[in-house]
Amino acid sequence: MERHFEQELEDLKQRLLWMGSLAETAVHKSVQAVLDAEESLAEAVLEEENAINEMQLEIDGRVQRLLALQHPMAMDLRFILAVSRINNDLERIGDQAVNIAQSSLRILRHPQVKPYVDLPRMGELTEGMVRDSLNALVHNDQAMAKSVLSRDDDVDRLRDQMFRELLTYMMENSAVVFPAFELILVAKNLERIADHSTNIAEDVIYMVAGTDVRHAAIDRR
Amino acid sequence: MERHFEQELEDLKQRLLWMGSLAETAVHKSVQAVLDAEESLAEAVLEEENAINEMQLEIDGRVQRLLALQHPMAMDLRFILAVSRINNDLERIGDQAVNIAQSSLRILRHPQVKPYVDLPRMGELTEGMVRDSLNALVHNDQAMAKSVLSRDDDVDRLRDQMFRELLTYMMENSAVVFPAFELILVAKNLERIADHSTNIAEDVIYMVAGTDVRHAAIDRR
Numbered sequence: 001m002e003r004h005f006e007q008e009l010e011d012l013k014q015r016l017l018w019m020g021s022l023a024e025t026a027v028h029k030s031v032q033a034v035l036d037a038e039e040s041l042a043e044a045v046l047e048e049e050n051a052i053n054e055m056q057l058e059i060d061g062r063v064q065r066l067l068a069l070q071h072p073m074a075m076d077l078r079f080i081l082a083v084s085r086i087n088n089d090l091e092r093i094g095d096q097a098v099n100i101a102q103s104s105l106r107i108l109r110h111p112q113v114k115p116y117v118d119l120p121r122m123g124e125l126t127e128g129m130v131r132d133s134l135n136a137l138v139h140n141d142q143a144m145a146k147s148v149l150s151r152d153d154d155v156d157r158l159r160d161q162m163f164r165e166l167l168t169y170m171m172e173n174s175a176v177v178f179p180a181f182e183l184i185l186v187a188k189n190l191e192r193i194a195d196h197s198t199n200i201a202e203d204v205i206y207m208v209a210g211t212d213v214r215h216a217a218i219d220r221r
Numbered sequence: 222m223e224r225h226f227e228q229e230l231e232d233l234k235q236r237l238l239w240m241g242s243l244a245e246t247a248v249h250k251s252v253q254a255v256l257d258a259e260e261s262l263a264e265a266v267l268e269e270e271n272a273i274n275e276m277q278l279e280i281d282g283r284v285q286r287l288l289a290l291q292h293p294m295a296m297d298l299r300f301i302l303a304v305s306r307i308n309n310d311l312e313r314i315g316d317q318a319v320n321i322a323q324s325s326l327r328i329l330r331h332p333q334v335k336p337y338v339d340l341p342r343m344g345e346l347t348e349g350m351v352r353d354s355l356n357a358l359v360h361n362d363q364a365m366a367k368s369v370l371s372r373d374d375d376v377d378r379l380r381d382q383m384f385r386e387l388l389t390y391m392m393e394n395s396a397v398v399f400p401a402f403e404l405i406l407v408a409k410n411l412e413r414i415a416d417h418s419t420n421i422a423e424d425v426i427y428m429v430a431g432t433d434v435r436h437a438a439i440d441r442r
Contacts, residue, residue: 064302071292081285084302085309167398174392181388184402188409 005070009079012062013137016083016090019055020134022048023090026097027130027193031123033104034186035116045101052094059087078210082203086137089196089203093130096189096196103182103189110179113169119186122158125151126190129197136204145208148201155194162187226291230300233283234358237304237311240276241355243269244311247318248351248414252344254325255407256337266322273315280308299431303424307358310417310424314351317410317417324403324410331400334390340407343379346372347411350418357425366429369422376415383408 026045033041063084066072072080129148136144166180166187247266254262284305287293293301350369357366387401387408 064298067288067302068294068298073289077285077289081288081305084305088306088309163402167402170391171395171398174395177388177392181384181405 005066005072005076008062008066008070009076012059012066012080012083015055015059015062016086017134017138019052019059019087019090020130020137022052022055023093023097024127024130024134026052026094027100027123027127030097030100030104031119031127031186031190033101034107034183035120035123037104037108037112039105039108042101042104045097049094049098052091056087056091060084063087075207075210078207082207085203086200089199093193093196096193099189100186103186107179107182107186110176113166113176113179113183118158118162118165119183122155122162122187122190125155125158126194126197129155129194129201133197133200133204136201140204140208142205142208145201145204149198152194152198155191159187159191226287226293226297229283229287229291230297233280233287233301233304236276236280236283237307238355238359240273240280240308240311241351241358243273243276244314244318245348245351245355247273247315248321248344248348251318251321251325252340252348252407252411254322255328255404256341256344258325258329258333260326260329263322263325266318270315270319273312277308277312281305284308296428296431299428303428306424307421310420314414314417317414320410321407324407328400328403328407331397334387334397334401334404339379339383339386340404343376343383343408343411346376346379347415347418350376350415350422354418354421354425357422361425361429363426363429366422366425370419373415373419376412380408380412 026048029041030045032038033045063080066080129151132144133148135141136148163184166184170177170180247269250262251266253259254266284301287301350372353365354369356362357369384405387405391398391401
């Protein structure tokens with residue numbers, strides 16, 4: 001029974017990581033769809049959304065079974081509760097990737113507003129946060145989790161910079177209002193993906209150390 | 222022991238409802254801060270944020286203790302897991318109210334872009350969704366929870382309408398780009414509050430019926 005339980009925890013982690021890799025791929029493709037004006041990438045993201053949603057339900061089912069049939073304590077309990085929350089964050093990351101993919105399809109219909117400078121940086125930074133929050137989970141690595149938290153401000157700064165620049169474009173040339181607004185929505189979606197990654201990193205710290213850092217994180221923001 | 226457990230579940234529910242009323246009040250005040258250009262309301266929201274954050278941690282602590290010390294099954298387990306998720310959604314609703322309050326302070330510095338028509342409607346609709354999702358929780362009322370889900374599309378429609386109208390104002394008069402953009406952010410925040418309310422309603426349905434309706438809800442969107 002004990003060994004069986006260990007195996008179920010390991011399976012749970014593997015399924016969550018698989019879901020994480022789906023979410024990470026969706027983010028990458030959706031940002032590339034904007035940068036390369038590549039419709040097929042956007043459509044791939046829209047098609048793969050269902051797989052992420054199904055995975056979320058499967059993982060929640062596992063969480064519930066483990067809590068009902070076993071009686072996990074201490075670190076195991078914290079792990080299972082963290083998985084339940086991370087699962088939720090990953091599904092939301094998938095939703096944000098879908099939003100970006102949909103924006104990319106609308107952006108395609110207009111001439112490019114400006115050369116993309118901040119957007120690829122913001123995309124890379126955000127994808128790195130998703131990836132490293134999952135790496136922190138794999139290795140129970142608090143230092144890695146903290147490095148994810150420390151990058152959130154950089155994403156917010158890039159978002160503000162993009163907002164300012166795009167609003168200035170809109171003021172100078174009313175013809176770009178619609179596509180520039182879509183780019184603003186993309187920046188907001190990336191910011192939310194970064195926020196979800198910090199949630200994941202906070203859950204990793206909570207799981208490993210038993211310390212709840214969310215309050216500190218809220219103050220930091 | 223059994224009676225003690227029942228009492229703890231009841232206490233947990235009461236704390237969650239108290240947190241819900243804090244979140245609901247924050248949303249109401251933040252929207253009024255925009256509509257009435259009333260700085261003191263915005264500041265009240267910013268001051269009360271900490272109370273919501275502390276409540277979130279307290280409720281999570283209770284959830285963890287109950288799962289560790291008791292061994293809840295079936296409906297009780299579903300209730301506790303639902304509380305854990307609803308707690309998270311309520312904290313995010315509080316965050317969105319803070320965002321709206323901050324926008325209201327920036328909007329104040331500009332002349333009013335246009336008479337507010339859709340915004341008060343969107344505010345009322347969203348506040349109603351928060352309130353009724355909590356009412357559904359109090360009374361284990363699935364019908365009420367479903368009525369919350371059915372209102373989400375109305376909020377999305379109002380948001381799209383506000384976007385279109387405000388972008389048109391921006392195209393016609395570059396002087397209003399900044400305040401109009403803040404109003405767009407407010408509409409987006411309200412949309413997210415409505416989304417969190419639908420999450421809560423879905424959790425109530427899951428708790429009462431043991432049915433996970435999130436997938437259907439995702440397709441519906």
